[in-house]
Amino acid sequence: MWKAVQVGWFLAYRQIKRSSIWTTSLIVFIMTLTFLNLVVTSGILVGLIVGINQEFKTRLNGDLTISPLDEKKQIEKTTEIISLIRSNPEVKIFSTRYIEGATLEAGYKTRKDADEPNKVGAPLVGINPVQEDEFGGLSAKMIEGRFLEAGDSDVVVLGKDLVEKYQIDANRPSLKNVATGDKIRIKIGDNTKEYIIVGIIQAKADVISGRVYMAESEFLKFTGAVNYDADEIGIKTTTDAAALALQKTLKENGYGQFAKIQTFEEGTPQFVRDIAALFGTLGNFFGSIGIVVASITLFIVVFINAVTRRKYIGILKGIGVSERAIEYAYVMQSFFYSVIGSGIGIFITYTFLVPFFQANPINFPFSDGILVAPLDGTLIRMGILVFTAIVAGYIPAKMIVRQNTLNAILGR
Amino acid sequence: MITVQNLVKTFQEGEVITHVLKGVDLTIKTGEFVAIMGRSGAGKSTLLYQVSLLDHPSSGAVIIDDVEVTALSTTERTQYRLNNLGYVFQDYALIPELTAKENVALPLLMQGMPKEKAYKKALEVLASIGLADRANNLPSKLSGGQQQRVSIARAVAHDPKILFADEPTANLDSESGQMVMNLFQELHKKGQTIVMVTHEEEYGKLADRIVRLSDGQVVK
Numbered sequence: 001m002w003k004a005v006q007v008g009w010f011l012a013y014r015q016i017k018r019s020s021i022w023t024t025s026l027i028v029f030i031m032t033l034t035f036l037n038l039v040v041t042s043g044i045l046v047g048l049i050v051g052i053n054q055e056f057k058t059r060l061n062g063d064l065t066i067s068p069l070d071e072k073k074q075i076e077k078t079t080e081i082i083s084l085i086r087s088n089p090e091v092k093i094f095s096t097r098y099i100e101g102a103t104l105e106a107g108y109k110t111r112k113d114a115d116e117p118n119k120v121g122a123p124l125v126g127i128n129p130v131q132e133d134e135f136g137g138l139s140a141k142m143i144e145g146r147f148l149e150a151g152d153s154d155v156v157v158l159g160k161d162l163v164e165k166y167q168i169d170a171n172r173p174s175l176k177n178v179a180t181g182d183k184i185r186i187k188i189g190d191n192t193k194e195y196i197i198v199g200i201i202q203a204k205a206d207v208i209s210g211r212v213y214m215a216e217s218e219f220l221k222f223t224g225a226v227n228y229d230a231d232e233i234g235i236k237t238t239t240d241a242a243a244l245a246l247q248k249t250l251k252e253n254g255y256g257q258f259a260k261i262q263t264f265e266e267g268t269p270q271f272v273r274d275i276a277a278l279f280g281t282l283g284n285f286f287g288s289i290g291i292v293v294a295s296i297t298l299f300i301v302v303f304i305n306a307v308t309r310r311k312y313i314g315i316l317k318g319i320g321v322s323e324r325a326i327e328y329a330y331v332m333q334s335f336f337y338s339v340i341g342s343g344i345g346i347f348i349t350y351t352f353l354v355p356f357f358q359a360n361p362i363n364f365p366f367s368d369g370i371l372v373a374p375l376d377g378t379l380i381r382m383g384i385l386v387f388t389a390i391v392a393g394y395i396p397a398k399m400i401v402r403q404n405t406l407n408a409i410l411g412r
Numbered sequence: 413m414i415t416v417q418n419l420v421k422t423f424q425e426g427e428v429i430t431h432v433l434k435g436v437d438l439t440i441k442t443g444e445f446v447a448i449m450g451r452s453g454a455g456k457s458t459l460l461y462q463v464s465l466l467d468h469p470s471s472g473a474v475i476i477d478d479v480e481v482t483a484l485s486t487t488e489r490t491q492y493r494l495n496n497l498g499y500v501f502q503d504y505a506l507i508p509e510l511t512a513k514e515n516v517a518l519p520l521l522m523q524g525m526p527k528e529k530a531y532k533k534a535l536e537v538l539a540s541i542g543l544a545d546r547a548n549n550l551p552s553k554l555s556g557g558q559q560q561r562v563s564i565a566r567a568v569a570h571d572p573k574i575l576f577a578d579e580p581t582a583n584l585d586s587e588s589g590q591m592v593m594n595l596f597q598e599l600h601k602k603g604q605t606i607v608m609v610t611h612e613e614e615y616g617k618l619a620d621r622i623v624r625l626s627d628g629q630v631v632k
Contacts, residue, residue, distance in 0.1 A: 003524050010514075010521060011507075018509040018550070315505045318466055319566065320494025321522050322487075406467045409505070 007321060008328025015329065016336055024337075027301055031341020031389070032348070034294035038381045039349055041290065042283025043371045047357065049276040051367030055205045057264050059136035062094070062234035063243035065267045066250075067260045074229035076258035081233070084250065090242035091235055095135035098126035098219050099231035104162065104212060105185045106175040120173045122162050124186060125211045126219025135234060138201060138208070145180035145199030152215045156186070156195040159209040160202040168365075186212070188223055204367050291384060295392040298337070302330055303396035313400055314408025323401045327394060334393025335386060342382040349373050414440040414463060414574065414607070419472035421458055421628075432458045434628040435472070440607060442477075442573075445600040447619035448609045454625040456609045457578055463607065464497055464576040465489045477573065494522055498567030500577040504559040506551040512538060512562045513547040519570045537565040541595055557588025564595055568604065575599065577608040581615055593618055 016024065057063070066081060068074050075081065078096070085094050102124035105117060129148035133139045139147035143166070148157055160166035164174040178184065182197050195214065202209050214222070237243040243263055250261050306313065316326055354371050361368030406412075416438040423430045432455045440446050448456045461467040463474050465481055474482045481492060499505075506515045516534035521527065538547050541561045551559055560580060567575055577596070581589035593615050600606055600620075608619065616622050624631050 003522065007518070007522050010518075010527075011509075014509045014514065311505075312507055315501075315507065316518075317490060318493065318499055318505075319519050320490055320497075321518065322490055325522065404467075406461055409466070409501070 001324075004322050004325040005328055007325040008332055011316075011321075011325070011329035012332035012336070016333060027298075027337045028341045028344065030297055030301075031294070031338050031385070032344045034290055034297070035342045035345030035382065035385055036348065036353075037290040037293075038287040038385065039345065039373050039378055040353065040371060041286040042280070043373045044357075044362070044369060045279040045283040045286075046276070047370040047372040048362075048364060048367055049272070049279050050372050051361060051364065051369045052204070052272065053264070053268065053276075054370075055203070055367055056207075056268075059138065059141075059203055059205050059208060060234060061264055061267055062135070062236040063240060063264055064235040064237065064247055065260075065262050065264065066233040066235070067262070067267075068231060069258070069260055072259075074231055075233065076229060077255060078227075078229045078233075081250065081255050081259065082230075084253065084255075085233070085235060085246070088237075088242075088246055088249070090238045090246065092238055093131070093135050094233060094235040095127065095132045096216070096230045097132075097232040097234075098216060098223075098225070099123050099211075100126075100188050100219075100223055102212065103187045104158075104175060105187070106178045106182065108185055109183075118176050120162055120175050122159070123211050124188065124219070125213050126216040126223075127213055128216050132213075135236065136203075136208075138203070141201050141203045141208070142199045143202045145197070147199055147201070148213060148215055150215075152198070153218050154193075154195055155198040155214070156184070157199045157201050157213040158184075158197055159211045159213075160200050161206065161209045162212060163200055166200065166202065186222075191222060191224065193222055204365070206366065287381070291388050294385060295388045298334060298389050298392040299396055302334060302393045303399070305333075306330060306396050306400040310400055310403070310408050311411055314403075314405050314410075317401070317405045318409055326401050327397045330397030331390050331394050334389045338386045338389030339382075342385055346378060346382065349378065413442050413477060414438070414605075415473075415475040416459075416463060417473045417475070419459070419462055419474065420470045421455070421462055421467070422470045432628050433462065433469070433472075436625075436628070436630055438463075438623060438630060440605065442605055443600075443603045444621065445596070445604075445606045445619045446608070447616040447622045448607065448625060449611065449613075449616050449622050450625035452611070455628040456625050459625065460576055460578055460607065460609045464499065464574075465493050466499075494519060495570070496573045498570070498572035498575045500560070500563050500567050500575065500580045502579040502582045504551070504556070504563045504583075506559055506562060506566070508551055511548050511550055512543060512554065512558075512565075515551070515562055516566045516569050519566065523570060534565070534569055537569045538562070541565055555588070557584055557591060560584060560588065560592055561595065564592065564599075568599060574605045574607060577606065577610075579609055579611065581610065581612060589615065 066075055082096060085091055103119055103121050105119045107118040111117065129152065130150050133147060143160060162174055163178055164176045167174040178197060180197055180199055183194050184197060185192055185194050237246060247261050247263060255261065313326055354373055357371035361370050416436055419433050419436040421433040423432060436459055448459060450456045462469045469482060473480050484492060513531060513534045516537055517530040520530035520533055535544060535547055538544050541564065543558060543561055546554060546558060580592055584592065596606055597618060610616050
């Protein structure tokens with residue numbers, strides 16, 4: 001057995017070393033492409049979902065989200081909770097949001113009695129502009145005008161889904177003929193007040209694009225809130241472990257009975273998780289097709305190689321080289337091609353593709369698609385490819401080696 | 413000693429059956445140099461392939477030193493060829509990716525000899541046939557005569573009991589052919605048993621004995 005391996009290696013090494021550089025390059029190129037197909041196809045599909053999650057995590061939810069219990073309207077004991085959050089050194093930043101359902105109306109000054117009112121319902125969100133911008137970088141997402149600033153009072157920022165000219169879905173209600181600088185009327189219950197639109201915001205987390213924002217002080221004044229109980233708190237911590245620790249602390253202090261305290265993963269809607277799983281499956285499916293194509297390609301390459309070398313295989317057998325040693329020689333060549341091809345693929349993936357997609361995400365409407373290629377998953381794919389290549393190399397070699405020795409030598 | 417008993421080889425293609433060897437009986441003593449001759453289609457190469465275990469006869473037996481080699485399994489035959497037989501083919505049959513030294517060392521490596529030792533032995537054999545300076549050349553960089561001498565070196569490097577040669581001079585010019593025959597004679601003088609198929613009378617005469625075949629039978 002060991003003798004056969006040694007002779008197999010002796011033959012394989014020299015066949016690779018002295019074969020045409022173009023043939024070797026072509027086979028390695030095919031293996032590299034196959035590997036990239038395996039990693040990139042599924043990586044982009046998974047990256048699409050990771051992009052959605054990242055967008056929500058970065059701009060809205062953070063590592064830990066606190067929201068009202070299902071049967072409650074607000075986060076009770078908000079002040080105490082915030083005090084505990086503020087005292088935690090692992091908290092990088094947090095943002096408190098106050099939310100109330102509101103009706104926005106535009107063009108009310110010029111509207112005639114017979115005209116349809118230019119109205120839309122939307123969640124009105126009171127935020128600390130500086131804190132919120134530091135938290136989610138929303139000022140960078142303005143498509144018109146500016147973001148809210150400290151000290152703003154009679155101004156609002158509209159999400160782009162509330163503005164007809166930016167609304168993709170024609171069936172969704174939105175305000176017609178509004179732009180930065182226009183005045184709109186906002187109504188909550190019996191309270192109505194006029195505000196100037198200072199900007200329009202668009203984020204890939206669609207929740208953000210569907211809200212209207214005003215400064216928290218103005219919100220509390222406008223809504224006549226009697227307490228400081230918030231509706232949403234997003235918290236970013238230094239690490240995921242710190243988020244878990246903070247969640248534990250909050251719950252241990254009994255705040256779990258006053259609010260929902262969820263890590264980002266826990267707060268991710270089930271449908272997003274289902275989509276992630278589906279895209280992962282799709283990625284694996286396309287990857288499997290890639291594996292099958294690679295197997296067939298390598299089978300053909302090794303088969304042609306073995307067929308054209310049939311005479312020499314016969315001679316090797318004739319002079320006493322065992323069938324096993326000859327088969328090993330072909331298996332080792334397949335191993336070499338697949339390892340080198342995958343190695344180049346890994347180099348391309350981590351040196352060029354991952355950084356490239358990180359810097360230039362694919363612009364999907366609902367997320368910035370990146371390439372997700374965790375090293376363990378990549379190595380597993382490499383293992384699958386190498387194993388498949390070995391099998392695809394072994395079968396044709398076995399088929400040719402089993403042929404009659406003399407017929408092979410004489411080319412019959 | 414090689415004993416061939418009532419050896420028959422038939423080929424079937426469709427419904428056509430061709431009897432190439434029709435009950436050949438032959439004995440070759442250890443150390444003997446035998447030339448098998450005959451006209452084209454007489455069955456001389458076929459006889460060589462059966463005796464040298466490259467092919468399997470339809471019936472009959474080949475016994476080498478009390479071992480009925482025709483009864484061996486495929487794996488045993490490969491092992492037997494490796495340890496006991498050497499081959500020289502008409503078209504040299506060198507492995508193109510291996511240098512002269514590597515071609516000669518290959519059977520030794522397959523026998524389990526360490527690489528350094530196998531290379532040393534290969535170099536010695538190549539030197540003995542005047543090709544030491546070509547040891548690192550690929551076959552494509554050697555002339556036909558040189559390739560055939562490398563082929564002989566490969567066939568004898570592992571000290572086989574019997575050296576089989578199938579038309580070893582057919583592809584060579586007369587000078588190279590003579591050089592190959594001189595090598596065979598030298599090996600024969602050292603006690604090497606040689607069975608050679610040739611159609612060239614002048615080379616056949618250099619053997620101890622000529623076995624003539626006609627229509628699949630030994631006639632002389």
